[in-house]
Amino acid sequence: MYVSLGKWHKKTFSAMNVRIKRFEDEIRKIDDMVSNGEYDGIVKARRKALVSSCEKSYVRKEIHWKHMSRSRYATDMDKNTRYFHSVASAIQRNNWIEALMINGRLVRNQTRIKIAIRSFYKKLYHQKDSPLIGFRDILMNRITEDEFAELERIPSCVEIKEAVWDCESTRAPRSDGYHMNFIKKCWDEIGEDFTTTVLSFFQSAKLPRDSNVAWAALAPKFIGATEIKDLRLISMVECVYKVVSKVLSRRMRRV
Template identity: 65%
Template sequence: MTCHHQSCSRIDRVVVSIEWIEEFPDIRVKSGPRGLSDHCPLIVEDARVRGGPRPFRSLDSWFTHEGFLEMVKNEWRNLGDAQFTRKLKALTIPLRKWHKDNFGDMDKRLMMVEEEMKKIDNMVSNGTYDGTTEARRRALVSLCEKWYIRKEIHWKQMSRSQHARNMDKNTRFFHNIASARRRNNRIDTLMIHGRLVRNQARIKVAIRGFYKDLYRQEYVPRIGFRDGLVRQIDVDEATALEVMPSAEEIREAVWDCESSKAPGSDGYNMNFIKRC
């Protein structure tokens, strides 16, 4: 910041475009040593942390694909009669592969469709036009709309935006929110026993140990009840407590949950549970 009399101006700045941020979403700006100068150099660095493979997460955009539900049913039947939670964990393997084959690099797939549409438009401009060309272009327009919808649903889910429910073609807004969330949630450094640690493996161990100690119960109180202090329930009430919930009660409890919420760390949100 430099000031002359009544006016002040900030001259130490880094200027980037939205397109540049989209290409490098994990950038950080830090200041270098000032030395004898009145100003310090500004350094733009890639702060991307290699934290290993990303955890599994079910995506709402999968349901826009015509063959998704059928694929899930077939894979579920192939897993046999294993325990429900084990089948969910095993299902992540074919789901990851299916996602890579059908939804991998949505921007590239969308670009290929738009380029094909452009070729057809150039053919029409050059006088080549018939029923086949028109049908081909209509099919490409429909496919392009599907990919735009999938991209929007995907980035809305990633950004966890609570904005308008209606479809919004400005996916850049949700993309930037999701990138900002990743930057804010990422732990690059952590103070451990008075020392600043950057090693990701040590940070993970420290965080795991902190919460393990936090929720560990060292003392288990022994509580006794005097006769007559607590009313004893009758046989009918005891039987009612042990009755297994009905399918209708389970369905009502599941459908009462927010669809975007995940009940556990397995990565499946309630929307996946409801629709599959």
């Protein structure tokens, strides 16, 4: 299933702006009440709560634009400046698929483009029966018994935590809305449950259905790409799936 991340970001950002405007309007009303002499403990507490909520929304807005900018140089910056907006807007323009070559014709209808892309990848990743070919006896090098045992060992809690910290923190959120920075920041609260979930895969060889969901997006390899082969498929998987893959890749890297 291919989902437009642009629509998701736009919807999220729109809701964020509405929430900030509502906070600012309520603060302005309270300030008008204060100007007219209407001020007590309840009004004071209400204004304090609104200011706190508004400040948190400002921070979320900055983080949103930082993710949208996708720039390494924006990682350590702390202001919602024009730089973030210009980088994010430029990337969105470059990633927009305006036209696509379908059956030798340049098509600009977005519905037809979506159908063509979906059909292309459905055919490309269609599973086919393949003959079983044995290759074990012709391998030049083989892993040792100890390496074999190490690859199949149930991971420890420490190994899972190391895999979590080995994942990039500021990547775009997965389909569940969370990225790895959330897992790291809240490890004391959710680390035990998260570890249990990852371990359950290695014990049962099964993933919960909602953990095996990926958001897919197409990024043009260059500006003006018009053919499907010129589009790079990017899949964003959920945190549990990401950590399971990281544990396996870290082990295989040793051998």
